[in-house]
Amino acid sequence: MNKFGKIYLVLLILLFAACDPFATKIGDEVSLYESIEQKEFAFPDTLKVMTWNIKFGGGRIDFFFDCHGERVIMEESEVLENMSAVAEKIREVNPDILMIQEADVNAKRSAFVDQVQYLLDNTDFNFAAYASQWKAKHIPSDGIGKMDSGNAILSKWKFTDAKRITLPLIKSQNFIVRYFYLKRNILGIKLEHEGKTLHLLTTHASAYAKDDTKKKQLxxxxxxxxxxxxxxxxxxxxxxxxxxxxxxxxTSQFDDSACTDGDFEADNYAEETDWMIPFYEDYNPAILLEDYKNDNSKHFTHTTDKNGYWNRKLDFLFTNGAFIPNSGTTLQQWMQVSDHAPIIVEFNTKQ
Structure with missing residues (x-):
């Protein structure tokens, strides 16, 4: 039996011997945060909202899952330097609401820096809610180790009813991979002002589903x-x-992934271009579909190649209220900070 086979056998024995030996199960729990120093803000007529996948403070280090390098673990100095850049850009935009994905709060790969608390203490936000997507006492693969990473929403104002809604797992994965793999979610909170309620929600859908899992999530x-x-x-x-x-x-021009072993090959995006149509048909997007159609490239938000250019749009903001016309912007100038570009938009709180 080869080395991998022996590891696989040991894992099977451990998993069958205990209900959840590596503590990977995630329920509906949401962690609530506050900044060290509270700041007072008047509630505005227009809310500036920002969404950003911050890549767990990894900047553009060549990680193994992008198949451009072999890195798995960062030094604390690297994490703090990268998070300082993330916080600097957030302060520059000064959003009222920030939705982030791939935030680590207690993970070996990011030197156990709590990135939600870091952003609270280094920006003007006062409160945050966090929901895990990837959690384990120890992941015995690729040197990953302890993991707690997920989605968060940061706000200048106190909110209520923080809730985590579970999304389906990738069913085509084998039992061991699925046990240790990400458990996707929707994170939602409620802001209340002058008798009006505004729901704020964020998500991070599956990236490597080779079946219909992502369609079910959407x-x-x-x-x-x-x-x-x-x-x-x-x-x-x-x-x-x-x-x-x-x-x-x-889509045929995409360098979807440098990986060829199957584990981290990107989805076949060419088959999915109609999956977002219902969102555009029923709700108001930050970036109008007509604007995207006319000039795709200025709205791209992702690439795996730090030496290339943004080559696809994967990030979105929608509302059933009213965004301020022409306020939706994709900030493509910070490629060295994350493999995703943030989107900002202004929301009319009076309508």
Whole structure:
């Protein structure tokens, strides 16, 4: 039996001997945060909202899963330097609401720096909610070790009803991989002001699903916001959907992944360009579909190649309220800070 086979056998024995020996199961728990120093802000007529996949403070280090390098673990100095750059850019934009994906709070790969608390203490946000997507006492693969990473929403104002909604797992993965793999979610909070309620939600859909899992995740996301609309509730929903908008006809030009072993090959985006249509049909996007159709490249938000250029749009913001016309912007100038570009938009709180 080879080395991998022996490791696989040991893992099977451990998993069958105990219910959850590596503590990978995630329920509906949400962690609440506050900044060290509270700041006072008047509630504005327009909210500036930002969504950003911050790549766990990894900047553009060549990690193994991008197949451009072999790095797995960062030094604390590297994490703090990268997070300092993330915080600097956030302060420059000065959003009222920030939705982040791939935030580590207790992970070996990011030197156990709590990145949600770091951003609270180094920006003007006062409160945050965090929901794990990837959690384990120890991941016995590639030197990853302890993991706690997920989605967060940061706000200048106190919120209520923080909630984590579970999304389906990738069913085509084998039992061992699925046990240790990411458990995707929707994270939602509620802001209340002058008798009005605004739901703020974020998500990070699957990136490496080779079956219909991501389509099911998107259907659940759409169903959830549909129910808010039907109940007369206002919402802003944003995040990394890992899906292309309609009119993404340039998919054949994508360097989807440098990986060829199957584990981290990107999805076949060319087959998914209609999956986001229901969101555009029923809700208001930060970046109008017509604008995207006319000039795709200025709205791209992702690339795996730090020496190349953004080559696809995977990140979105939608509302059933009113975004200020022409306020939606993709900030492509910070490629060295993350493998995703943030999106910002202004929301009219009076409508």
């Amino acid at each position: 259907d659940i996301i759409k169903s959830h916001i549909d129910s808010l609309k039907q109940n007369g509730e206002r919402f802003i929903f944003g995040g990394d959907f890992n899906s292309l908008p309609p009119y993404s006809k340039q």
